[in-house]
Amino acid sequence: MNEIIESVKNLSIGFNSQKGKQISILRNVSTNIKKGETVGIVGESGSGKSTLALAMMGYIKQGLFPLKGECLFKSEDLLKMSSRELEKIRGRKIAMIPQNAGQALTPNLKIGYQIDEALKLHTDLNKTERDKKISELLNKVRLPSPETMAFRYPHELSGGQQQRVAVAMALAGKPDLLLLDEPTTGLDVTTQAHVLELLRFIAKDTGTSMIYVSHDLGAIAQVSDRIVVMYAGEIVLEGPARKILKEPIHPYTYGLLKSIPKLSLAGLPTSMPGSQPQPGSINEGCSFYDRCNLANDNCKKNSPDLEHIKELDTNVRCFNYKELINQNNNLQTSITKKSNNTEVNEVLKLKDVSISYAKQKFFDQLLNKISDQNPTVKDINIDIKKGETIALVGESGSGKSTILKSIAGLLKTKDGQIKFDNDRILSSDLKMRNPNDLRAIQLIFQNPDESLNPNHTVEQILSQPLKLYFNLSGEKLKKNIIDLLKKVRLGEFYMSRYPRQLSGGEKQRVAVARAFAAKPDIILCDEVTSALDVSVQAAVLNLLQQLKEDLGTTYVFVSHDLAVVRAISDRVAVLYQGRLCEIGPSQNVYKFPSHPYTEVLLGAVLEPDPDIKPKLVAEDIVEEKPPEKGCSFQGRCPRKIGDICNSEVPPWQIGENGNAIRCHINIEELASLQK
Amino acid sequence: MESNLITEDKQKNKLEKAFEILKTMASKPSGLIGLTIVLFHVVLALISPYIAPYDYKAISPNTMLLAPSAEHWFGTDSLGRDVFTRTILGGRTALTVTFFGSLIALLWGGLLGIFCGLVGGKIDDVVMRVVDAFLSIPWILAMLLIVSLLGTSTEVLIPALGFFYGKGIVRVARAATHDVIAKDFIVSARARGHSNMSIIWNEIIPNVRDAILVEGAMRWSWMLLGFSSLSFLGFGVSPPTPDWGLMISNARGLMSFAYWSVIAPIVGLSSLIIGINLTADAFAKALGIDRSTKAPV
Numbered sequence: 001m002n003e004i005i006e007s008v009k010n011l012s013i014g015f016n017s018q019k020g021k022q023i024s025i026l027r028n029v030s031t032n033i034k035k036g037e038t039v040g041i042v043g044e045s046g047s048g049k050s051t052l053a054l055a056m057m058g059y060i061k062q063g064l065f066p067l068k069g070e071c072l073f074k075s076e077d078l079l080k081m082s083s084r085e086l087e088k089i090r091g092r093k094i095a096m097i098p099q100n101a102g103q104a105l106t107p108n109l110k111i112g113y114q115i116d117e118a119l120k121l122h123t124d125l126n127k128t129e130r131d132k133k134i135s136e137l138l139n140k141v142r143l144p145s146p147e148t149m150a151f152r153y154p155h156e157l158s159g160g161q162q163q164r165v166a167v168a169m170a171l172a173g174k175p176d177l178l179l180l181d182e183p184t185t186g187l188d189v190t191t192q193a194h195v196l197e198l199l200r201f202i203a204k205d206t207g208t209s210m211i212y213v214s215h216d217l218g219a220i221a222q223v224s225d226r227i228v229v230m231y232a233g234e235i236v237l238e239g240p241a242r243k244i245l246k247e248p249i250h251p252y253t254y255g256l257l258k259s260i261p262k263l264s265l266a267g268l269p270t271s272m273p274g275s276q277p278q279p280g281s282i283n284e285g286c287s288f289y290d291r292c293n294l295a296n297d298n299c300k301k302n303s304p305d306l307e308h309i310k311e312l313d314t315n316v317r318c319f320n321y322k323e324l325i326n327q328n329n330n331l332q333t334s335i336t337k338k339s340n341n342t343e344v345n346e347v348l349k350l351k352d353v354s355i356s357y358a359k360q361k362f363f364d365q366l367l368n369k370i371s372d373q374n375p376t377v378k379d380i381n382i383d384i385k386k387g388e389t390i391a392l393v394g395e396s397g398s399g400k401s402t403i404l405k406s407i408a409g410l411l412k413t414k415d416g417q418i419k420f421d422n423d424r425i426l427s428s429d430l431k432m433r434n435p436n437d438l439r440a441i442q443l444i445f446q447n448p449d450e451s452l453n454p455n456h457t458v459e460q461i462l463s464q465p466l467k468l469y470f471n472l473s474g475e476k477l478k479k480n481i482i483d484l485l486k487k488v489r490l491g492e493f494y495m496s497r498y499p500r501q502l503s504g505g506e507k508q509r510v511a512v513a514r515a516f517a518a519k520p521d522i523i524l525c526d527e528v529t530s531a532l533d534v535s536v537q538a539a540v541l542n543l544l545q546q547l548k549e550d551l552g553t554t555y556v557f558v559s560h561d562l563a564v565v566r567a568i569s570d571r572v573a574v575l576y577q578g579r580l581c582e583i584g585p586s587q588n589v590y591k592f593p594s595h596p597y598t599e600v601l602l603g604a605v606l607e608p609d610p611d612i613k614p615k616l617v618a619e620d621i622v623e624e625k626p627p628e629k630g631c632s633f634q635g636r637c638p639r640k641i642g643d644i645c646n647s648e649v650p651p652w653q654i655g656e657n658g659n660a661i662r663c664h665i666n667i668e669e670l671a672s673l674q675k
Numbered sequence: 676m677e678s679n680l681i682t683e684d685k686q687k688n689k690l691e692k693a694f695e696i697l698k699t700m701a702s703k704p705s706g707l708i709g710l711t712i713v714l715f716h717v718v719l720a721l722i723s724p725y726i727a728p729y730d731y732k733a734i735s736p737n738t739m740l741l742a743p744s745a746e747h748w749f750g751t752d753s754l755g756r757d758v759f760t761r762t763i764l765g766g767r768t769a770l771t772v773t774f775f776g777s778l779i780a781l782l783w784g785g786l787l788g789i790f791c792g793l794v795g796g797k798i799d800d801v802v803m804r805v806v807d808a809f810l811s812i813p814w815i816l817a818m819l820l821i822v823s824l825l826g827t828s829t830e831v832l833i834p835a836l837g838f839f840y841g842k843g844i845v846r847v848a849r850a851a852t853h854d855v856i857a858k859d860f861i862v863s864a865r866a867r868g869h870s871n872m873s874i875i876w877n878e879i880i881p882n883v884r885d886a887i888l889v890e891g892a893m894r895w896s897w898m899l900l901g902f903s904s905l906s907f908l909g910f911g912v913s914p915p916t917p918d919w920g921l922m923i924s925n926a927r928g929l930m931s932f933a934y935w936s937v938i939a940p941i942v943g944l945s946s947l948i949i950g951i952n953l954t955a956d957a958f959a960k961a962l963g964i965d966r967s968t969k970a971p972v
Contacts (some may be wrong), residue, residue: 408866430865438868451859455881464877465867518867 003035005176005209006056006094011069013051013060014279023280024067025051027233030306033177038203038210040224040241042217044256044533045504046276048233053179053213055079057094058086073177092122095170099182101162105154111138111165112150115172122173137168140205142198160191160620164198171202178210184219188395189560193604193614196222215533217260218606221245222613229253232277232287235306239314242610248331249314249321251292257331259538260608261567266587267334268545268567271538275503286318294320334567337545347554348384348407348522349423353377353416355399355406355578374628375414377402377578384522389548389555391569391586393562393601397623399578400558404524407556408443409433421521439469442515446527448507452499458485458510459495465517484513488543505536509543516547522554529564541568562605566590574598576633577626584659593671595661596639631664639673641665699961700954706961709953716947720767729757731764732915740933750935752926761917762939766947768912769919772832773898779837780844780898781891787841788848788887789879792856793871803849806842814839815904822910832911836902840894847890851883885962892955896948903944919944 008031014024026048033039033056043049054061055071058078071078073089081089090096098104106114112134119130138146141164154162163183170178180199184192200223203210214220220227220241227244229237229252237250248254255272262269274291286292286299298319306317356375377399384390392400405411407418409430420426420437427433442465445451452461462481466472472480482492488509499507508528515523525544529537545568548555559565565572566586573583574595582595589598596618603615617638626632630646637645644664652660653667661667700706735755743750749758791799818835825831855861856879864874905911906920914921919940926936 410862410866430868433868435868438866441866443863443866445859445863447859451863453860453878453881456877460877464864464869468867468869468873514863 004032005035006071006073007032008052008056009070009072011055011071012067013055013064014067015064017280021280022067025064025233025279026055028069029235031228031235031238033209033211035209036207037225038212038223040212040214040220040227041230042214042220042227043230044215044276044535047230049213049230050181052230053181053211056211057090057096057179091118091175092173093175094177094179095173095175096179096181097166097170097183100186101166102154102159104166105162107154110150111152111154111157115150115165115169118169118172137171140171140202141165141168158621159187160195163187163195167198167202171206175208178208180210180212182214185214185216189562190395190600190604190618191620192219193606193616194620196606197614197616199223216606217245217257217534217608221608221610222606232282233279234287234317235315236288236317237314239312243312243314245608245610247325249312249324250316250318251294251324252288254324255291256535257608259535261538261541261563262607263563263566263590263602263605265332265334266566267336268542269334269538271542272535275505275536294323296320335542345386346383347386347421349419350380350382350403351417351419353380353403353406353418354414355402355411356414372414374626375578378626380416380580382573382583384554384556386554387552388570389557389568390571390573391557391559391565392573392575393559393565394575395560397577398575400575401526402578404526404556404558408441408524435469439518440521441524442518442520443524443526444511444515444528447531448504448511449499451511452507454499457495458497461510462514462517465514469518484517487516487547488513504532505539508532508540512540512543512547516551520553522556525555525557527559530559530561537564544568562601574601577623579626579632580662581633582659582661584655584657588655588657588659591657592674593655593661593667594659594674595663596637597633599674600636600638639665696958696961700957703957705953706957709950709957712946712950713954716766716770716950719763720770723763723767727760727764729760731756731760731917740929743935749939750933752936753929758936758939761922762943765917765919765922765940766943768829768916769899769902772829772836773895773902775833776836776840776898777891777895779834780841780894781887783837784841784844785848785887788845789852789875789883791845792849792852793875793879806845809842814901818905819910822905827910827913832902836898840898840901844887844890844894848883848887851886852879855879855882886964889955889959889962889964892951892958896951896955899948899951
């Protein structure tokens with residue numbers, strides 16, 4: 001078990017800047033991968049984790065080059081090999097599973113053919129043996145009916161199934177080392193849990209070593225034996241998974257773990273100040289100095305070495321790590337949020353809202369109606385109280401963003417009404433709404449790179465709503481912009497900056513400031529933290545909460561991440577295929593009894609704790625369309641009771657905690673089933 | 676506080692930015708050559724009336740078809756006029772007409788393209804089909820028709836050329852608009868309730884400007900060629916105004932024994948076209964719109 005399969009020694013990788021300066025992206029990285037071991041490399045974007053992982057395959061991205069050090073695979077340096085020699089190793093000895101299998105598979109070749117190609121290249125089997133091997137591989141990655149699967153095209157599979165095919169292809173050459181670059185990042189929560197479960201099984205079954213690269217400590221916790229934490233191109237902490245996750249002794253890892261929202265905690269996670277330094281900007285001292293609360297003068301001047309601590313079997317790059325030993329109890333704390341939910345006035349009501357993406361037929365166009373019997377979103381009834389945060393949760397295709405768009409007026413509703421401000425009906429057409437209604441409802445988008453005009457300065461971005469709604473100009477406009485920036489904790493000097501000069505968190509803050517510029521009553525947040533790094537996510541969540549407490553704004557918060565929702569929301573609505581499954585106060589939705597779909601979702605959440613394993617209760621099939629009759633979850637429900645689920649829409653049942661569940665199973669029975 | 680920035684990328688005013696772009700363009704040999712040629716032609720066009728050694732329309736039977744000499748550097752033409760004088764003056768009309776023609780093409784083509792890209796739907800369909808229909812008409816025939824109806828003055832030529840060369844820009848502007856239209860900052864502006872005009876002006880133009888400008892620069896060289904073709908056919912500027920196309924046309928029959936009267940205007944015209952093309956390419960690269968980028972490996 002202790003045979004070292006690949007070892008990286010003092011590796012530095014960098015590039016030449018336009019000014020001819022040499023800038024390193026990886027600095028002095030050394031680590032070993034043992035046979036049969038799964039190593040998780042974790043870090044935020046820009047920490048060099050992918051560069052390290054790719055270098056372990058002997059691949060260096062264009063523009064980068066190795067500055068020093070070596071990557072020894074079975075005592076041969078991969079970085080010195082010719083491409084001919086590398087060809088012999090890649091696929092056979094080291095295989096890679098890409099992040100987005102949908103893009104990595106050739107779209108016009110059948111799955112079986114693509115796996116066959118890999119087999120032809122890496123094995124000496126003949127045709128019949130290969131055919132047998134293909135169905136064996138497809139079976140191993142647990143794809144349904146492997147015989148027919150081989151004759152399908154990639155687009156006929158769901159994202160999770162495509163990822164399984166990629167795993168099968170990687171396994172074709174019987175590699176000693178598997179490299180996984182964020183293999184579950186684009187997948188839905190339940191699919192993600194299933195793929196991780198499969199990977200864990202394969203690691204155990206085949207004895208392959210794995211390098212698992214991810215930003216997600218939750219996923220890393222599920223598969224890794226050992227964890228390497230990267231920060232600003234350096235390894236800052238390395239050790240057994242359990243030790244790293246339960247008793248982190250580096251302040252960065254400690255802060256990172258604290259900034260992850262957890263299902264078990266009701267409050268908001270603690271955020272870490274600042275952001276990762278840019279490559280080349282660290283001159284002396286510890287790279288984490290600016291953000292560290294243990295830092296002293298020594299840390300500013302000298303950079304710590306990676307120190308091996310024998311009793312913990314851990315390497316740590318910190319002078320003051322001793323202060324963190326035995327501090328692990330503090331990991332399970334969070335900031336309690338104030339709920340200013342005293343007002344009972346409803347500010348927004350969705351009444352029987354249905355939304356359809358179906359194209360209007362000619363006659364319907366004349367009559368100006370949509371005749372779609374099975375719309376994407378159907379019968380949504382939600383009353384939103386003033387000052388509360390209501391979250392819409394569901395996997396992709398659940399219609400949560402669709403509902404948000406129609407509240408914003410960007411998508412016409414098919415049936416039903418959106419009532420705003422004393423039961424006044426709001427037109428579903430943007431052009432028919434009056435300017436004051438438009439002002440009152442503002443949107444914040446998922447990706448600030450897309451939602452901020454790249455050619456505008458922050459000042460121009462923020463002046464748009466101020467000019468439009470309040471007709472401000474000159475000094476008054478400037479003063480308002482400065483106030484807004486202060487509100488989102490940005491300084492005045494940000495006014496002249498362009499979005500590309502800001503970090504991800506700063507960009508999202510500007511987007512938040514722009515929404516608040518309109519002095520809105522309701523802010524619609526569409527996955528506002530999913531594009532951000534964990535430490536930044538916590539800061540943005542805290543900011544949103546603070547602004548809400550100060551200004552009494554109402555949030556409609558859309559997210560796929562149940563832990564984030566748990567942290568920020570007062571009430572949660574769970575959606576499946578555009579139909580409501582469960583709605584209630586968040587602390588109760590996260591408790592049982594719950595709708596079978598909520599149960600599935602909660603079971604699939606990955607916590608950054610090796611002791612909490614996901615409970616996989618349902619298959620991760622993807623349904624393209626909502627069923628025409630009956631319960632929306634009939635296709636995947638683990639607790640389906642019979643024909644009634646297929647034919648009748650289940651009734652609403654109110655639990656004693658106040659959460660409403662839409663299920664045919666009696667709520668008390670559900671409670672006893674889910675115990 | 677997050678204050679982590681690449682400090683090299685500081686805020687710059689517009690003049691500095693333009694200078695920066697010029698500097699980037701001149702940093703590669705092809706760009707430098709292109710810029711030098713264009714600059715040379717522009718300066719020459721500006722100062723040529725003051726440095727021309729002879730009167731461009733002075734006809735003299737004594738000096739017919741003289742070979743290049745110290746007195747007449749590029750020789751004389753069939754009417755005894757100095758070819759050097761006429762060549763350095765010949766670029767003036769071509770440059771002015773095509774420069775303003777390109778501006779007009781840019782304006783109407785760019786705005787219409789952006790508008791179509793933004794509103795989409797039926798209006799877009801109808802406008803684009805009309806543009807397609809125009810694309811299918813051989814422009815030179817249509818130009819001949821216009822010129823023979825309205826005359827060959829620059830007041831007619833500039834808008835007519837601008838009109839015919841703008842329809843290609845419509846497509847480019849529309850495609851560039853389509854690229855940005857789905858981005859969230861446009862959706863955001865829509866949700867706030869900005870008018871279409873405000874969205875075009877504030878959100879779209881800053882993001883499609885570069886692509887349209889590059890296309891305009893490319894069209895400029897094509898238009899130059901087109902304008903010279905018109906003159907060559909006798910439908911451009913009228914004699915005795917010196918013009919390269921006209922000069923080539925007049926002297927082409929004498930090419931076998933008085934080659935000098937043809938070569939000078941040809942060199943003038945082709946060097947300017949090559950210069951503009953190189954400049955446009957360098958301009959595109961400096962703006963980050965590289966047409967020849969290789970696929971990442």
